[in-house]
Amino acid sequence: MKLTTTLTRPLLRSHLPKLLTPSPSPSPFSYTPIRHLGIPPAYLLDTYIPRHQLLTPIEVSKKRSLAHAHLQNCNLCPRRCNVNRYHKTGTCMIGAETAKVNVIAPHRGEEPCIQGYCGSGAVFFSGCNMRCVFCQNHEISHTLSGHDLTPTDLATWYLRLQNVGKVHNINLVTPEHVVPQVVLSILEAREMGLSIPVVYNTSSFDSLDSLKLLDGVVDIYLPDFKVWRVETARRLLKAEEYVETAKESIKAMYGQVGDLCFTSDGIAKKGVLVRHLVMPGLEEEGREIMRWLAREVSMDLYVHVMEQYRPDAYVGRRKRRNVEGGGDGEVRYKEINRAVREEEWGSVREAAVQAGLWRFCEVNEKGGFHL
Numbered sequence: 001m002k003l004t005t006t007l008t009r010p011l012l013r014s015h016l017p018k019l020l021t022p023s024p025s026p027s028p029f030s031y032t033p034i035r036h037l038g039i040p041p042a043y044l045l046d047t048y049i050p051r052h053q054l055l056t057p058i059e060v061s062k063k064r065s066l067a068h069a070h071l072q073n074c075n076l077c078p079r080r081c082n083v084n085r086y087h088k089t090g091t092c093m094i095g096a097e098t099a100k101v102n103v104i105a106p107h108r109g110e111e112p113c114i115q116g117y118c119g120s121g122a123v124f125f126s127g128c129n130m131r132c133v134f135c136q137n138h139e140i141s142h143t144l145s146g147h148d149l150t151p152t153d154l155a156t157w158y159l160r161l162q163n164v165g166k167v168h169n170i171n172l173v174t175p176e177h178v179v180p181q182v183v184l185s186i187l188e189a190r191e192m193g194l195s196i197p198v199v200y201n202t203s204s205f206d207s208l209d210s211l212k213l214l215d216g217v218v219d220i221y222l223p224d225f226k227v228w229r230v231e232t233a234r235r236l237l238k239a240e241e242y243v244e245t246a247k248e249s250i251k252a253m254y255g256q257v258g259d260l261c262f263t264s265d266g267i268a269k270k271g272v273l274v275r276h277l278v279m280p281g282l283e284e285e286g287r288e289i290m291r292w293l294a295r296e297v298s299m300d301l302y303v304h305v306m307e308q309y310r311p312d313a314y315v316g317r318r319k320r321r322n323v324e325g326g327g328d329g330e331v332r333y334k335e336i337n338r339a340v341r342e343e344e345w346g347s348v349r350e351a352a353v354q355a356g357l358w359r360f361c362e363v364n365e366k367g368g369f370h371l
Helices: 057-072 151-163 176-192 208-214 230-237 242-257 283-297 342-355
Strands: 099-107 120-125 147-149 170-173 198-202 220-223 261-263 268-277 302-306
Touching: 057 176, 057 208, 099 151, 099 176, 120 151, 147 151, 151 170, 151 176, 170 176, 176 208, 208 242, 220 242, 230 242, 242 268, 242 283, 268 283, 283 302, 283 342, 302 342
Parallel strands: 120 170, 170 198, 198 220, 220 268, 268 302
Antiparallel strands: 099 120, 099 147, 261 268
16 A cells, blocks of 8 residues: 655744844843753663563553453543444544554654654644644644555554664654554554654643553653643634643653653654644743643653744634625634744743743754754
């Protein structure tokens, strides 16, 4: 089976906004970043064995049984549809036997420590358990286009990415709704010779049951923390439970793998890297997220404050024309129908620094990455 290798996901920009510099009337958001050369010893690994390689035969058997059991009464995301996916589908519209995949390819659009020199082995799953109105990847996550792959098919592709693509890791993108299939595929790939770490690339709309099933299988958690207020989550993510779910999910992820650690080549091998996409007019929510991460998770948490938001998906579309009043209809989600301003991004980054966070992703760096 041949899958397209054309990446449709927008790549991260190769630069960050120009840093603010002191002036006669300095901005309250100005800051001078402190550069740390080399990897602090606490986060340096001499060697690394992926966690899936350390599972005992009994643990592998238990995870396989639990994955099938969850598919028979699905509660592995906060939607808790409780359907038997062997007979019907829930909100995600994905059954039990296969996962729908849009793209499989070495990917060079991730954080430098994830993509490394050879790329990250990205597997973009179709569908999603959320409906973010601004989704930057909606062509994949809001549709069911792609190929139906069994766990065995997926395992075979992981080995191709590892052996032919020479990627640094297997990067599972938007997999929250297919966690059982993912776990079964990793366990099978393990028996076939998979020897590289696994990245779980998520929106953080995961249940604790789902994360328990992933424990011992995933090496790097790459969660987004999107918004802070329930009202914002309801309007823009169509998921009222998102905020509390993201909080408990990120805590659970950190409890499993801890702070992001690297081997001496600058490639991340285990730990948590939290992303936050700064959105127009929502910078106060971003500042609250940074304070919470520092206070409730760890000041040593690795954080990527992202600035590449752009209006997409349903943002900027016009509502249907009003028959009585005529006209083109009101622009939808017009409050976020613009790019992020430099000062908005800077204020979130400064809040992170003030909260005590100090390990930041700098996507413009070359060579030894952003250590």
